[in-house]
Structures are given as C-alpha cells and as structure tokens.
Amino acid sequence: MFASESEAVVQSAGWFLENAWLIPVMPAVAFFLIIFFGRRMPRGGSEFGIASMVGALVVASGAAYQWINRVSAPHEGEGEALRSVGGFGRAVAAETGEAAAEVVHHVEPVIRQWVWWQSGGTEFSIGQHIDGLAVMALLLVAFISTLVQLYSTEYVNGDRRYTHFFASLTLFSAGMLSMVLAPNMVQLILGWEIMGLCSFMLIGHWWEEHANSRAALKAFFTVRVGDMGLLVGTAMLLAIFGTLDIAGINEMAAAGEFESKSLLMWAAVALFIACIGKSGQFPLHTWLPDAMAGPTPVSSLLHSSTMVVAGVFLVARIYPVFHVGFDINMEGQSVNLIAIIGGITVLVAAGLAFVQNDIKKVLAYSTVSQLGYMMMGLGVGAWTAAVFHIFTHAFFKCCLFLASGSIAHTASHHSFDMKKDMGGLWRKMPITFGTWMISTAALCGVPFFSGFFSKDEIIDSAKHNHYTIFYVVGIIGAFMTTAYMTRATYLTFFGKPRGGAAHFMGVESHDSHDAHAADAHGHDAHGDDHDAHGHADDHHGPAHGRPLPFAPSDSPWKLTLPLLILGVLAIASGYLNAPVFHIEKFHEWLHCSIGIEVPEPPVFAWSAAAPGLALVALGFVVSLFLSKAVLGEGSSPLKGLTQRVAPFRWVHTFLVNKYYLDHLYEKVVVRAVAHPIARAAYWVNQNVLDGLVNAVGIGGKRTGLWVYRNIDQRLVDGAVNGSGVTARGAGGALQPVQSGKVSMYGALLFGAAAVGALVLVLVNS
Amino acid sequence: MLVNEFLLLGAILFCIGVYGVIARKNAVMVLMSIELILNSVNINLLAFDRLHGGSDGNVFALYIIAVAAAEVGVGLAMVLLIYRNRKSISLDELSEMKG
Numbered sequence: 029m030f031a032s033e034s035e036a037v038v039q040s041a042g043w044f045l046e047n048a049w050l051i052p053v054m055p056a057v058a059f060f061l062i063i064f065f066g067r068r069m070p071r072g073g074s075e076f077g078i079a080s081m082v083g084a085l086v087v088a089s090g091a092a093y094q095w096i097n098r099v100s101a102p103h104e105g106e107g108e109a110l111r112s113v114g115g116f117g118r119a120v121a122a123e124t125g126e127a128a129a130e131v132v133h134h135v136e137p138v139i140r141q142w143v144w145w146q147s148g149g150t151e152f153s154i155g156q157h158i159d160g161l162a163v164m165a166l167l168l169v170a171f172i173s174t175l176v177q178l179y180s181t182e183y184v185n186g187d188r189r190y191t192h193f194f195a196s197l198t199l200f201s202a203g204m205l206s207m208v209l210a211p212n213m214v215q216l217i218l219g220w221e222i223m224g225l226c227s228f229m230l231i232g233h234w235w236e237e238h239a240n241s242r243a244a245l246k247a248f249f250t251v252r253v254g255d256m257g258l259l260v261g262t263a264m265l266l267a268i269f270g271t272l273d274i275a276g277i278n279e280m281a282a283a284g285e286f287e288s289k290s291l292l293m294w295a296a297v298a299l300f301i302a303c304i305g306k307s308g309q310f311p312l313h314t315w316l317p318d319a320m321a322g323p324t325p326v327s328s329l330l331h332s333s334t335m336v337v338a339g340v341f342l343v344a345r346i347y348p349v350f351h352v353g354f355d356i357n358m359e360g361q362s363v364n365l366i367a368i369i370g371g372i373t374v375l376v377a378a379g380l381a382f383v384q385n386d387i388k389k390v391l392a393y394s395t396v397s398q399l400g401y402m403m404m405g406l407g408v409g410a411w412t413a414a415v416f417h418i419f420t421h422a423f424f425k426c427c428l429f430l431a432s433g434s435i436a437h438t439a440s441h442h443s444f445d446m447k448k449d450m451g452g453l454w455r456k457m458p459i460t461f462g463t464w465m466i467s468t469a470a471l472c473g474v475p476f477f478s479g480f481f482s483k484d485e486i487i488d489s490a491k492h493n494h495y496t497i498f499y500v501v502g503i504i505g506a507f508m509t510t511a512y513m514t515r516a517t518y519l520t521f522f523g524k525p526r527g528g529a530a531h532f533m534g535v536e537s538h539d540s541h542d543a544h545a546a547d548a549h550g551h552d553a554h555g556d557d558h559d560a561h562g563h564a565d566d567h568h569g570p571a572h573g574r575p576l577p578f579a580p581s582d583s584p585w586k587l588t589l590p591l592l593i594l595g596v597l598a599i600a601s602g603y604l605n606a607p608v609f610h611i612e613k614f615h616e617w618l619h620c621s622i623g624i625e626v627p628e629p630p631v632f633a634w635s636a637a638a639p640g641l642a643l644v645a646l647g648f649v650v651s652l653f654l655s656k657a658v659l660g661e662g663s664s665p666l667k668g669l670t671q672r673v674a675p676f677r678w679v680h681t682f683l684v685n686k687y688y689l690d691h692l693y694e695k696v697v698v699r700a701v702a703h704p705i706a707r708a709a710y711w712v713n714q715n716v717l718d719g720l721v722n723a724v725g726i727g728g729k730r731t732g733l734w735v736y737r738n739i740d741q742r743l744v745d746g747a748v749n750g751s752g753v754t755a756r757g758a759g760g761a762l763q764p765v766q767s768g769k770v771s772m773y774g775a776l777l778f779g780a781a782a783v784g785a786l787v788l789v790l791v792n793s
Numbered sequence: 794m795l796v797n798e799f800l801l802l803g804a805i806l807f808c809i810g811v812y813g814v815i816a817r818k819n820a821v822m823v824l825m826s827i828e829l830i831l832n833s834v835n836i837n838l839l840a841f842d843r844l845h846g847g848s849d850g851n852v853f854a855l856y857i858i859a860v861a862a863a864e865v866g867v868g869l870a871m872v873l874l875i876y877r878n879r880k881s882i883s884l885d886e887l888s889e890m891k892g
Contacts, residue, residue: 766891767888767891768887768889768891769888770823771815771818771823771884771885774811774814774815774823778811778814
C-alpha cells in the first residue's frame with residue numbers, strides 16, 4: 029500500500045506528514061473501544077479517549093514540525109537574504125517584483141488518497157491533504173481536545189452517562205480532524221456530518237430536561253438547513269470542475285478554468301449558506317447560544333476549535349472558489365456577501381451579549397461575534413489574519429469557557445447565572461480569575477495579548493483593502509466586545525457575592541442559604557451533584573451544601589491545569605504572527621494554502637491601530653462605569669433605567685428577545701410553512717380522501733356481495749371441493765407406498781433416479 | 794482407454810452401494826453403502842477430470858469427501874441415538890413414518 033503510493037510526491041515529506049491520516053483514525057478507533065469496552069474500564073472509557081487524543085496530538089505536533097521544516101528548508105537562503113535587505117519583511121519584498129515570486133514559493137501539499145468507492149467511473153477517495161492550514165487546524169483541534177478531555181474527567185465525574193459522554197466527545201474530535209485533512213469534498217462532508225451528529229448528542233447530553241433536548245434538536249435542525257447548501261454547493265462544484273479534489277478545485281478556480289462565472293458564484297453562495305449554518309453566522313446564529321445546554325467542556329470544545337470553526341475553515345479551505353465567485357478584492361468593490369454576513373454577525377451578536385445573565389451565553393454570543401470577525405476577514409481578503417484569528421481565538425475562548433465551568437463546578441452550585449449566583453469570586457479563585465482576565469484581555473484585543481495581533485490585523489486589512497464600512501464595523505465591534513466582557517467580568521468576579529457564590533465564599537447573603545445546615549454535610553455530598561444538572565437553580569437545597577470554608581483556593585488540578593496552559597497560550601499564540609515585531613511566521617507557514625493571490629497584509633503602524641485601541645479603552649471605561657452604577661452596590665440614578673425609560677426598555681426587550689429571530693423562525697417561518705400544509709392536508713384528507721375512501725367502500729361492499737354469491741359459492745367452492753376429493757382419492761391410492769421402511773424409500777429413490785436417467789438419455793440421444 | 798475402466802469401476806461401486814442401501818437391514822451397513830455411492834461418484838469425477846484436464850474435478854472430489862465426512866458424522870450420531878432408544882439398529886423395525 030505504502031510503496032505503491034505516489035512516491036515522488038511524498039518522498040521527502042517525512043513520516044508524520046505522510047501519515048497524518050492517522051490523526052483522525054486514532055480517536056475514531058478509540059470511539060469504538062469506548063463504546064464496546066468503556067463500561068468495563070476502571071475509568072469508564074475516558075482513558076481511551078485521552079490516550080487517543082494524546083496520540084493524535086503527538087502526530088499532529090510531529091507533522092507541524094516537519095511542515096515548518098518543509099516550508100523553510102528549500103528556500104531558506106533566499107528568504108533570509110531578502111528579509112535582511114528589506115528590513116520591513118514581506119512588504120518591501122513585494123515591491124521588488126520578480127524577487128517577490130521567489131520568496132512566495134509554492135510548497136506542495138502532501139496529498140495521499142485511497143479509493144473509497146466507485147460509482148459510474150467516478151472514484152471517491154478518502155485520504156489526506158496536508159498543508160499549512162490543515163496542519164494548523166489539526167494541531168489546534170488535537171491540543172484543545174486533549175485539554176478538554178482532561179478537564180471533563182473531573183467535570184462530568186460521576187455522571188450517569190460518563191462513558192457515552194467520552195465516546196461522543198472522542199468521535200466529535202475525530203469528525204473535525206477528518207474534516208480538516210480532507211483531500212476532497214466528500215470526506216469533508218463526512219467529517220462535517222459526524223460533527224453535526226455528535227454535537228446533537230453532546231448538547232442533549234442531559235436530555236431528561238426538556239430544554240436540553242430541545243436545544244439539541246434546534247442545533248441539529250438549524251445546522252441541517254445550512255447543510256443543504258453544502259450538498260448543493262458540492263454538487264455544483266462537481267458539475268463546474270468535474271472533480272471533487274480540493275487541490276484541483278482550488279487550482280482551477282484560481283486559474284479561471286471554468287465555463288460560467290455566474291454558476292461558480294451560485295456554488296459559492298450555496299457553500300456559504302452551509303458555513304452560515306455551521307459557524308452560527310447572522311440569520312442562523314440562533315442555535316449557538318442554545319447549545320450552551322450541553323456540559324461546559326462540550327461548549328468549550330464546540331466554540332473554540334471544532335464545529336463552529338468548521339464553516340470558517342471551509343471558506344478558508346476552498347478560498348479561491350469564494351474569492352473568484354464573489355469577486356473579493358476586485359477593483360472598486362466595497363461590499364460582498366461574506367463580508368456583509370460577517371459584519372452583521374459581529375454587531376448583532378455583540379449586541380445580544382449585553383443582556384445575557386447566563387455567563388455561558390455571554391461567551392456564546394461572543395463566539396458568534398468573533399466568528400463574524402473571521403468571516404469578515406475572509407470577506408475582505410485578509411486570509412492569513414482570519415485564519416490566525418481562528419488559531420488565537422481557539423485558545424482564549426476555550427480558556428474562558430473552561431473558566432466559567434470551573435466557577436460553576438466549584439463555586440456556584442452548577443449555576444451559570446451571573447446575577448444570581450456569582451460575584452466577588454476573584455479573592456477565592458486566583459487561578460480561574462487570572463486566566464479569565466488574560467483571556468478576556470486577549471478577546472478584547474488589548475495590545476500584546478494574542479487577540480490583538482489577529483483581530484487588529486483583520487480590522488487593519490479591511491481598511492487597507494478599501495472595505496471602509498467593515499473597518500468601521502470592526503472597531504465598533506471591538507468597542508462592544510470590551511464593553512460586554514467588562515460587564516460579565518464585573519458581574520462574575522467583583523461586587524458582592526450572591527447566591528451560590530456567597531455560600532462558597534462563606535459570606536451571608538440575603539439568599540435563603542443556611543450556613544448551619546450546610547455545615548452538617550461533608551465533602552461526600554459533592555459526588556452526587558452531577559447527576560442531573562442543567563443550569564437550574566434547584567441545586568440550592570441543603571443536600572448539595574458544602575462546608576463553608578470549602579476550598580482554600582480554587583478548583584481541582586484537573587480543572588486548573590488546562591486553564592493555566594490555555595492562559596499561557598492566550599498570550600503566547602499571538603507571537604507567531606505579530607506584525608508589530610515583524611514576526612510573520614504564521615503567514616510564512618500557511619500562505620501556500622490560500623491558493624490564490626490576495627493583497628499583501630498592511631504594514632503595521634500604531635497610528636492605524638490607534639482608533640481601535642481607543643475604542644477598546646473607551647468601551648472598558650464606559651462599561652465599568654455603567655456596571656458599577658447599575659449592578660453594583662449603593663443607589664444610583666442609573667439603576668433600573670431600562671425599566672423606567674421607554675426607549676431603553678424597548679431596546680432591552682428587543683435584545684432580550686434576540687431580535688425576535690427565534691419568534692420569526694418558530695412562529696412565522698415554521699408556522700407559515702407547516703400550518704398551511706397541515707391545514708391543506710387536513711382538507712384533502714376530509715374531503716377528497718374520505719370521499720374516495722367512502723365511495724370505494726360502498727362499491728367494494730356491493731362487489732363483494734355479488735362475488736360471494738356467484739364466484740365464491742359456485743365457482744371457487746366447487747373447485748375447492750373438487751380438488752379436495754381428488755386429493756383424498758390420490759392419497760388413498762398412494763398410501764401403501766408410505767410403508768415406513770427405509771429400504772423401500774431407498775429403492776423408490778433409486779428407481780426414480782434410474783427412470784430419470786433413462787429419460788435423460790432418451791431425450792439427448 | 795483408461796477412462797472406461799474407471800467409469801466401469803465407478804458404476805460397479807455405485808451398484809454395490811445401491812444394493813447395500815436397499816437390501817441391508819443394519820443401519821451402519823446402509824451408511825457404509827452410502828459412502829460407497831459417494832466414492833463411486835468421486836471416481837467418476839476424477840476420471841472425467843483426467844479426460845478433460847484441469848483441476849475442477851479434483852476440487853469437487855475433495856469437496857464431496859468433506860461433505861461425506863460430515864454426513865457420516867451426523868448419520869452415526871443418529872444411529873447411536875436410535876440404538877440408545879431401542880437397543881437395536883435394525884432398519885426394519887423403524888417404521889414410525891408409515892403413512
């Protein structure tokens with residue numbers, strides 16, 4: 029198998045790059061191991077999951093290392109020389125024309141394919157397409173999955189479906205991994221759908237609560253709406269290019285080898301609809317916040333590196349199709365579909381994040397908003413910045429989710445309600461608080477944290493590529509991001525402890541908690557906490573109480589270790605592509621995956637970043653002031669403003685109801701489509717079908733009577749009786765043959781065979 | 794030609810087998826006769842295989858040997874059970890199937 033492979037292409041790639049297909053295979057195998065043997069294992073199957081993710085991480089790291097070598101190896105000399113000459117790095121090199129082509133040399137992806145099945149001469153393959161983008165995503169997914177699985181061993185410990193949880197989690201990672209290294213659209217769809225299924229299982233993990241199973245269904249069906257686009261778009265790509273190979277599609281789209289431009293445009297639209305559904309972009313974003321019904325590790329995995337990133341990844345993967353289809357970066361173009369959808373999503377989701385009380389929902393809308401940034405980046409031609417934002421966002425968003433889980437697990441009795449059960453936690457949870465703050469800073473784009481390097485690059489590129497509207501959207505989005513994160517941080521960590529948090533902190537609150545009742549229960553009561561918890565407040569009973577000075581500082585190490593690692597990466601990951609320091613490693617490693625010429629990224633200047641940063645600072649100050657006034661202690665004229673002043677109240681209600689989009693979908697769209705159909709069906713049923721059935725019934729009855737009298741009684745009965753009589757006579761005549769003697773049967777058998785042979789001979793002769 | 798002799802041998806064995814099946818009272822003997830019939834068929838197969846060349850006949854013969862072994866296994870087990878129930882393996886006495 030190995031030797032017959034296209035040796036020439038793969039030859040120098042190195043073991044890890046050649047065998048990167050092992051990365052999704054390992055968790056897929058682990059899934060079956062967990063399903064079949066998980067329950068019998070001492071740790072309920074989680075060891076298979078973690079082992080497979082560690083294995084995947086090792087191979088992915090090896091692949092990343094070898095990919096970096098592959099990129100830098102052949103052209104190192106020239107690249108170095110040019111860079112030292114230029115001083116500004118790529119920007120100057122680009123101006124030297126011919127020389128630029130040397131620097132931006134093409135690194136061949138490592139593609140291996142095996143035929144999966146054949147259909148009418150078309151071969152469908154399965155395999156791997158490894159280039160910078162795939163390696164980045166593989167490493168990211170494997171890394172985050174490993175941490176999330178470690179975290180889950182503590183977080184869902186004692187859950188009644190512990191084994192199934194790990195099985196779904198592992199298969200989920202396998203789906204994402206097989207999607208990112210897909211060499212063709214078929215495998216991409218495969219991974220895409222596996223993820224859809226697993227997200228359904230994981231979101232509805234605690235399906236006993238109606239809300240959870242409803243959220244799972246909503247997520248599934250909303251994404252399915254988009255998936256139609258994926259199937260249609262893929263079919264159109266096959267029709268346009270005659271191939272489903274991603275490399276082939278990219279090449280032909282970039283070279284303009286297609287019949288009709290408008291057909292390509294429609295294919296891009298169809299595929300983009302799929303991305304809207306999967307990545308929670310504007311009209312279909314409603315499923316993402318509801319997906320918070322799942323356990324927190326699921327939310328963090330779903331919202332950082334898998335699932336929602338899949339849509340953005342698809343756009344980045346076959347970027348030439350979108351770039352050509354939507355004329356991105358065309359002279360004089362100021363808007364296009366991807367940028368518009370991304371831009372709307374940035375603002376819409378950020379607006380919603382202001383009115384949420386559930387900490388996870390704030391983070392969910394923040395994810396939606398950041399995904400909007402990524403889409404916007406891709407829409408304005410800032411491919412590297414957008415992909416880099418996927419990379420950095422995964423770390424700090426995962427960290428934020430895990431931190432919220434850590435709070436709920438340890439401090440607030442599994443409640444995620446910031447207003448009821450949190451506040452003042454920073455004193456007791458230094459690790460959770462510290463990592464939260466770092467990640468928040470990264471999310472807001474505070475300079476020298478990772479989010480700054482990626483998000484600022486997107487915003488900067490929008491201006492640089494003459495998409496001024498989206499530049500404005502970007503900086504307003506940055507303002508809103510800072511504001512809602514400040515509000516969430518204030519509610520969670522500062523102010524007066526409330527509800528569960530007050531109990532945890534050992535502070536009396538006006539809540540109904542009884543300190544003495546809680547004292548009587550030991551640590552052990554903690555274990556059965558996990559059985560059936562949603563985010564409801566029904567865990568406040570004394571049975572779930574803990575001794576008041578419960579934890580000296582923070583959550584158990586299995587929760588804090590992933591937090592610490594991610595917190596470090598929330599800063600460090602940004603330095604792979606920090607234009608401030610002329611570091612463009614990320615671009616260097618990944619640019620070959622773009623597949624088409626995009627404008628050079630702008631040269632970084634503090635003056636260009638200044639408006640955005642000023643707005644970030646403004647957002648912080650304004651939000652801090654408002655939070656203190658509205659949510660803090662003491663009286664303030666601003667308190668209850670949304671209740672008192674009508675315009676504010678309207679805006680608030682509008683936001684709380686999520687722009688009435690859910691109403692639109694469920695009450696209007698579903699009703700408009702489903703109810704008339706149901707009514708029409710009822711009418712047809714009553715009038716047409718029933719009439720028909722009745723007529724048939726009466727006719728049938730009459731015919732039946734006639735048939736009974738004439739045919740049944742006379743003809744059929746006569747025949748039946750006749751045959752009965754005949755059979756009885758024949759039976760009587762043949763009875764002596766059945767002597768019961770074996771030898772006689774044998775003789776008859778051979779006699780018959782002899783007669784048969786004789787007939788055969790006579791006929792043939 | 795040699796084939797004729799083989800066919801003749803096969804035919805003789807077949808007839809002996811048929812005679813044994815019909816005339817013998819002892820169940821074990823009947824089983825043995827059945828074996829004779831099967832082996833006569835094997836000889837025929839091998840003879841024709843030789844005549845035409847190739848290996849199809851050999852394969853069939855091997856197949857029949859395997860099936861015959863299984864058949865004898867089942868047959869002897871039945872004889873054993875009949876013996877346990879009736880202390881006899883005479884086929885004349887087994888006429889429960891009389892219609």
